[in-house]
Amino acid sequence: MARTEIKIGGFGGQGVILSGYIIGRAASIYDNKFATMIQAFGPEARGSSTSAQLIVSDEQITYPYITAPNLMVLMSQEAYTKFASELIAGGTLITEEELVTPNNLRKDVHHVSIPATRLAEEIGKKMVLNIVMTGFTTAISNVVNEQAMIDAVKVSVPKGTEDLNLRAFFKGLEYGKKLLEKKHPSR
Amino acid sequence: MHDDSGVLTGAHFIDGDHACSEGAIAAGCRFVAGYPITPSTEIVERIAERFPFVGGVFIQMEDEIASSIAIQGAVWAGKKAMTVTSGPGFSLMMEHIGYAAMTETPCVFVDVQRAGPSTGLPTMPAQGDMMQARWGSHGDYGIIALCPNSPQECFDLTIRAFNLAEQFRVPVMLMMDECVGHMIERVIIPPVHEIQIFQRRSYDGPKKDLLLFHPDSNLVPPMVKAGEGYQIHVTGLTHDERGYPSMTVDTQAKLVTRLVNKLRVNADTIVDYREDSVEGADIVVVTYGITSRTAIPAIEQARKEGMRIGHLRLVTAWPFPEKRIRELASKVKAFVVPELNLGQMVYEVERVAGGKASITHVPHAGGTVHNTKEIYAAIKHSVKG
Amino acid sequence: MGEDALYTIDNVVPPNPIENLLRMDRIPHIWCPGCGIGTTVNCFVRALQTSGLDLDKVAIVSGIGCTGRVAGYIKLDSFHTTHGRAIPFATGLKLANPELKVVVYSGDGDLTAIGGNHFIHAARRNVDMTVILINNMTYGMTGGQVAPTTPISATASTTPHGNFEQTFNLPFLAESCGAVYVARWTAFHVRHATKSIKEALAKKGFSFVEILAACPTLYSRRNKLGDGLDQMSYFREQSEIKNGADTKSVALDFEGKIIIGKFVDIERPSYQQSMYDHLRKKLGDQYIPSPEMKNVYGKNGN
Numbered sequence: 001m002a003r004t005e006i007k008i009g010g011f012g013g014q015g016v017i018l019s020g021y022i023i024g025r026a027a028s029i030y031d032n033k034f035a036t037m038i039q040a041f042g043p044e045a046r047g048s049s050t051s052a053q054l055i056v057s058d059e060q061i062t063y064p065y066i067t068a069p070n071l072m073v074l075m076s077q078e079a080y081t082k083f084a085s086e087l088i089a090g091g092t093l094i095t096e097e098e099l100v101t102p103n104n105l106r107k108d109v110h111h112v113s114i115p116a117t118r119l120a121e122e123i124g125k126k127m128v129l130n131i132v133m134t135g136f137t138t139a140i141s142n143v144v145n146e147q148a149m150i151d152a153v154k155v156s157v158p159k160g161t162e163d164l165n166l167r168a169f170f171k172g173l174e175y176g177k178k179l180l181e182k183k184h185p186s187r
Numbered sequence: 188m189h190d191d192s193g194v195l196t197g198a199h200f201i202d203g204d205h206a207c208s209e210g211a212i213a214a215g216c217r218f219v220a221g222y223p224i225t226p227s228t229e230i231v232e233r234i235a236e237r238f239p240f241v242g243g244v245f246i247q248m249e250d251e252i253a254s255s256i257a258i259q260g261a262v263w264a265g266k267k268a269m270t271v272t273s274g275p276g277f278s279l280m281m282e283h284i285g286y287a288a289m290t291e292t293p294c295v296f297v298d299v300q301r302a303g304p305s306t307g308l309p310t311m312p313a314q315g316d317m318m319q320a321r322w323g324s325h326g327d328y329g330i331i332a333l334c335p336n337s338p339q340e341c342f343d344l345t346i347r348a349f350n351l352a353e354q355f356r357v358p359v360m361l362m363m364d365e366c367v368g369h370m371i372e373r374v375i376i377p378p379v380h381e382i383q384i385f386q387r388r389s390y391d392g393p394k395k396d397l398l399l400f401h402p403d404s405n406l407v408p409p410m411v412k413a414g415e416g417y418q419i420h421v422t423g424l425t426h427d428e429r430g431y432p433s434m435t436v437d438t439q440a441k442l443v444t445r446l447v448n449k450l451r452v453n454a455d456t457i458v459d460y461r462e463d464s465v466e467g468a469d470i471v472v473v474t475y476g477i478t479s480r481t482a483i484p485a486i487e488q489a490r491k492e493g494m495r496i497g498h499l500r501l502v503t504a505w506p507f508p509e510k511r512i513r514e515l516a517s518k519v520k521a522f523v524v525p526e527l528n529l530g531q532m533v534y535e536v537e538r539v540a541g542g543k544a545s546i547t548h549v550p551h552a553g554g555t556v557h558n559t560k561e562i563y564a565a566i567k568h569s570v571k572g
Numbered sequence: 573m574g575e576d577a578l579y580t581i582d583n584v585v586p587p588n589p590i591e592n593l594l595r596m597d598r599i600p601h602i603w604c605p606g607c608g609i610g611t612t613v614n615c616f617v618r619a620l621q622t623s624g625l626d627l628d629k630v631a632i633v634s635g636i637g638c639t640g641r642v643a644g645y646i647k648l649d650s651f652h653t654t655h656g657r658a659i660p661f662a663t664g665l666k667l668a669n670p671e672l673k674v675v676v677y678s679g680d681g682d683l684t685a686i687g688g689n690h691f692i693h694a695a696r697r698n699v700d701m702t703v704i705l706i707n708n709m710t711y712g713m714t715g716g717q718v719a720p721t722t723p724i725s726a727t728a729s730t731t732p733h734g735n736f737e738q739t740f741n742l743p744f745l746a747e748s749c750g751a752v753y754v755a756r757w758t759a760f761h762v763r764h765a766t767k768s769i770k771e772a773l774a775k776k777g778f779s780f781v782e783i784l785a786a787c788p789t790l791y792s793r794r795n796k797l798g799d800g801l802d803q804m805s806y807f808r809e810q811s812e813i814k815n816g817a818d819t820k821s822v823a824l825d826f827e828g829k830i831i832i833g834k835f836v837d838i839e840r841p842s843y844q845q846s847m848y849d850h851l852r853k854k855l856g857d858q859y860i861p862s863p864e865m866k867n868v869y870g871k872n873g874n
Binding site for chain 3: 243
Binding site: 034036062 | 371373
């Protein structure tokens with residue numbers, strides 16, 4: 001894996017930026033890789049569309065913007081409508097089941113979805129859906145190793161919420177692993 | 188979490204703005220005055236958060252004019268000081284860049300560049316303040332400007348900015364841009380003892396012998412701070428070595444010539460650039476700041492196709508590395524200069540090349556960075572001649 | 573005594589009693605005959621001499637203009653800054669080393685026109701400094717243009733048909749922004765002014781002393797008010813001391829009554845005291861003030 005270009009989309013307040021931050025931090029601090037993250041900045045109100053773009057690479061990153069995303073994590077319908085077409089052919093598209101209806105789903109991408117909202121509610125806090133998504137993304141994409149992600153979650157979430165967020169992370173991770181087993185029982 | 192120096196030794200995943208704040212703290216900066224302006228605000232926000240734990244004083248002033256002179260008051264009280272802004276605020280600071288140059292007040296101005304003119308694109312990058320940094324205040328003077336291209340360099344070059352300010356007693360500009368400022372990457376903060384700090388040179392001779400602006404052999408006078416009983420006088424008027432106003436043609440010539448010359452004669456120790464495969468190249472791409480990264484895929488593509496392309500990246504935009512560009516001008520066919528403006532540093536390259544090599548500018552009005560095709564096309568065009 | 577001695581004044585003139593605080597190597601000064609600024613400098617130096625302050629720790633900051641030149645003549649650490657920016661420079665100086673006593677000495681145009689915003693905010697924050705403002709009702713250095721302090725109907729080079737702009741009432745401005753000490757005197761009232769400056773220097777927080785001074789060359793003459801002496805007579809005859817007067821009531825008009833006195837003298841924590849106390853309370857032992865901050869503001873066992 002030379003260079004993974006990741007776009008994470010959703011609406012403000014969902015923790016889109018934190019998801020990207022955790023993956024980037026895991027890669028660059030705990031997994032011996034390079035990561036460059038750029039957030040979409042603007043006078044955007046809470047609730048409006050927002051996105052993080054992240055590059056993870058084994059080599060030093062030169063061009064800092066993503067130009068051909070091969071992994072996309074979308075947590076809102078608006079983000080799906082806006083961004084899904086940017087994904088390169090053969091890329092992986094991860095969506096949240098309740099928040100995104102994959103209309104006119106492209107045939108040339110691998111699509112998986114997760115009921116992250118429901119899983120987050122099972123833990124007791126709907127707000128950790130972004131971390132459930134992050135755990136799921138870890139399982140599906142393998143872009144950063146699992147332990148590095150765990151380390152990054154611990155230090156990146158607000159103090160006092162580490163356990164809650166780790167539970168959310170594992171919930172998403174396990175869901176992803178099971179899904180992979182179903183798809184590829186040989187693995 | 189941190190020792191007395193306030194240095195957060197370790198590996199961090201932070202943006203360029205925050206890395207700049209940490210660089211300032213590591214450099215020993217203990218006074219910051221600023222006024223909120225996108226995309227630089229995160230720098231002062233972090234300073235405001237961190238300073239109470241490291242013996243620093245932060246004040247949000249009423250505007251950038253106030254900020255840019257408050258830091259100079261703080262310097263004369265003995266602190267290392269910095270202010271932080273973006274284009275519109277930088278414009279307001281120009282008079283005080285001149286004051287700092289004239290009074291030889293070592294201080295750091297951080298400009299996180301956004302697209303202008305005027306309010307422009309507050310949240311999007313540009314490199315349109317490069318000439319303003321050099322020439323924005325009236326009259327003749329010299330400054331130093333550094334161009335980081337990553338959060339790591341925002342940390343490293345902020346320290347260097349303070350060191351150069353102290354060494355040469357000039358205002359030093361850290362010319363960031365929105366892309367570098369908001370980009371998050373790994374930043375390694377070394378242990379305190381590995382961070383090189385240039386300590387302020389202070390006059391310690393007898394009071395009666397003090398000539399406040401009498402330079403050493405490198406044309407830089409040592410500092411004296413207020414409150415030590417030296418009864419110093421500092422003025423923005425043309426002044427003699429005592430610091431007293433002296434409105435004569437001779438004093439003006441002597442003073443202003445030295446202000447300019449202290450950077451010219453020390454240029455070799457200040458100038459910093461990075462080269463990649465410049466020797467034997469037909470074309471040299473000259474970049475700085477974020478452009479030094481966005482140009483690389485285009486350069487690599489051209490090399491794959493057999494073109495001999497060098498890359499020279501300016502770390503110091505000012506002083507401009509005249510000597511090296513002049514040398515290369517007689518060896519290469521062309522310079523390609525991509526920048527996020529419609530023509531600024533390219534004129535320096537052109538001036539120094541003196542017609543010996545052709546120049547291809549790759550302009551961009553700002554708002555984002557160049558795409559690879561634009562720069563590649565310019566390289567290809569230059570190869571064809 | 574020989575006849576020569578009668579005509580030799582060198583050995584009979586005692587040294588000027590304020591010489592020790594003047595840069596005598598810069599005298600003669602640039603001020604015109606009859607100008608009131610020099611008189612105020614005399615008041616200031618005498619106030620300093622009896623203030624008990626460690627003069628090595630007193631710094632004076634001026635902006636630009638005739639009064640802006642004061643910093644250049646005073647033998648203290650002295651800073652002649654840019655036009656209008658003496659207060660923010662002084663703010664940085666004071667915040668960086670609170671052990672310094674910082675005095676801003678500048679003119680009406682410098683401090684309340686181009687520098688008006690800084691004046692407002694330093695008073696609001698109650699930054700610990702003494703501001704001495706010499707009000708000559710015009711821009712003297714540049715040739716007598718209209719200022720925010722020029723009385724209505726007065727003539728200036730840029731109001732050749734008379735001024736019609738509302739005049740700034742500076743004590744009212746200072747008080748409403750939060751100054752803890754506000755006084756106004758004239759160059760005639762040297763003892764009062766000296767005493768007032770001394771009081772202002774002893775205050776913690778933003779203290780403000782306005783002193784009216786004649787500009788015979790560019791204000792009085794243009795307005796047919798005679799010379800410096802005539803202006804002194806005006807100050808003497810038309811001034812009325814009203815200590816504690818409501819600052820709303822002390823506006824100046826053209827050759828009208830001048831209400832002088834000490835109008836405000838209150839206590840309010842200075843900016844840095846507030847900073848120190850607040851951070852100490854919020855952060856406890858984790859708060860690390862600069863050594864100078866701790867020395868000056870951490871005296872209550874903190």
